[in-house]
Amino acid sequence: MVLADLGRKITTALRSLSNATIINEEVLLAMLKEICKALLEADVNIKLVKRLQENVKSAVNFEDMAAGINRRRLIQSTVFNELCRLVDPGVPAWTPTKGKNNIIMFVGLQGSGKTTTCTKLASYYQKKGWKTCLICADTFRAGAFDQLKQNATKARIPFYGSYTEMDPVIIAQEGVDKFKEDNFEIIIVDTSGRHKQEDSLFEEMLQVSQAVEPHNIVFVMDATIGQACEAQAQAFKDKVDVASVIVTKLDGHAKGGGALSAVAATKSPVTFIGTGEHIDDLEPFKTKPFVSKLLGMGDIEGLMDKVSELKLDDNQELLDKLKHGQFTLRDMYEQFQNIMKMGPINQIVGMIPGFSQDFMSSGNERESVARLKRLLTMMDSMNDKELDHPQGAKVFRQPGRIARVARGSGTSQREVQELISQYTKFAAMVKKMGGIKGLFKGGDMTKNVNPSQMAKLNSQVAKMIDPRVLQQMGGMGGLQNMMRQMQQGGGMGGAMGGFPGGR
Known part of the structure; x- marks a missing residue:
């Protein structure tokens, strides 16, 4: 299951x-x-x-x-x-130190997704402002360096490897020394894997470990093997000092419950989970948010992390506009771009309380991304007057504008009209929010807004949401609970309200 x-x-x-x-x-x-x-x-x-x-x-x-x-x-x-x-094994996970060289060595069996996960982790830290790099010390698998090189180039991450040197210990040592000199903060070393646990694999791991002296040895494990993960994790832990585990392939048909609980039994903390093939399909593993998300309670902490990565606080102009109830088509365009930057849409939706983890299938994910891109393309065909007008919908009452945008974006006039209609709803919502005195003050709605105002706001949000989505959230009660949790920061007290009778 x-x-x-x-x-x-x-x-x-x-x-x-x-x-x-x-x-x-x-x-x-x-x-x-x-x-x-x-x-x-x-x-x-x-x-x-x-x-x-x-x-x-x-x-x-x-x-x-x-x-x-x-x-x-x-x-x-x-x-x-x-x-x-x-x-949760109850063991604190290793964390890197800013401004210092943090050497992370990856180990695991061949086919577990180790090389791909190296790039995902490097990209994760890079987005958070760390200076990251990759080293390919896998000389056993043909094409390993090519794969890492391709992944790193695509993600714009510096890398090191060799087509001629066959000793993984030398490659690892040279790479670490080079990146240390250049003051890289996150130095990730990818090592060889095998199809099964062999003495030669463990000996090579030990030699690389002794040469580069990693601060964190990460064991990468395939979730599809279920309970067998425990024996694997323990075998690697007995040979090298495994400090953390990343469980891959938790999408699809992996029996993730067996994998996660088996790893916890070895007292090795799971730090990240891989949920797909894309570079953003890597989630930090935190026990309570993970279980909350699993049960459809959402992961407010994770959602806030995603939002903070966008540095929306820096956009004072937008915040000022929102306070005055103003929202242009350009503002909506920028918010759609932000949603795209936040990562896989199904991952984001799963963080919102009231949505189950499987609310969006991979098919729906593709459809949603395609839909967003189509909306952005339509707005790309609009001129500055249309995008920046405080009442954008009124501009499009003039003959020919909708036809011109449809023609320029390769869409139908009906689709452009639907976009304008959606914008009108958003703008009306923002205007109502702007009219609530003190809503944006200090960022805490519960302290700034009285219950009757919040009830009106909830009602307005409900009118904007697709009825099928509202039903999935548990109707108006589920929506109100979601708003309450988001206001309270998604603590356990709010999360239990996700079950009828929980409050």
Whole structure:
């Protein structure tokens, strides 16, 4: 069972509490049975599932429970915490030091996605302002250097390797020395893999490790092998000092529950998870946000990180416009560009509370990206007057403008009219938000806006959302809960409200 199916089944089991008139031991056991069944189907080790079951039972003791305790909330919170314990070894992950040389060495079996993941991690740090580089010390696999070179060139990351030197230790040492001299902060060394665990592989790893003295050895592991991950991770950890794990291929049909829980059992913290082939398909792994996202509660922390990367705070002009309820077509164009920069759309949607992890399939992802690009193309065909007019929709009432934009962008007039209609809704929404005194002051809506104003705002947002999307979010109640969580920063107290009866 894939992770999305696991999350859906656990969420369904937790929601069954809301249908029960009385919460007693019988209801608890029935719910636990469904959760444990889902975990076993996701390839989670039976011992770990049994431990979760026993821990929930002991934490929810109806005989000793004080009067007035919200039983639904207690059970939901306890299950959430136990799911976190299932994938969290409780070991702090290694973090790089800014302004210093941080050497990261990658190890793993051939075919686990090691070389691709090296580039993804280098790109991740590069986007956060680190000076990153790549070294190919894989001389075992034909084409390894070509692959790394191609990936690094595409991502504009400096790299080092050799077509003539066959000793991986020499290549690794030369590369590290070169990049140290140039004051690179993140130096990633890709090493050889094998089809299976062999003495020659471990010996080579050890020699490279002794030569470059890495600050962090990352074990890259293929999630599709499920519970077998534990034996693999342990074998590598016994030979070299593995400080962190990156689990790849968690998209598709990987039994990710087995992989993640197996790694946690080896006391090696998972730091990132790979969710696809693209360079942005690498997510930092944080236990609570991951479980929240799995259960459709969203990942506000991750979403805020994505937004902060765009440095929108620097755009004072836009913030000033929003405060005065102004929003032009050019502003909408720039926001669409920002959405594209944030990474895969299905990844972003999964971070929003109320959306399940599988809300968007890869097909829908492609369709959404294509749709956004089409909208941007239409706006590329608009002139400055149309883009910057404070009431852009009025300009397009003049004959010929819509036809000209459609002709210039290779789209139909109906599509251009739909874009103008969508813009009109956005602009009306911004105008209403701008009319709420103090909304943008200090960035905390809960302190600045009274409940009646927020209710009106929620209602306006609901009118803008596709009815199918609103239904997926749980109707108006789900939307209000999403707004509340976003205002509160997505803490656990807000997250539990995602289940009916959770508050």
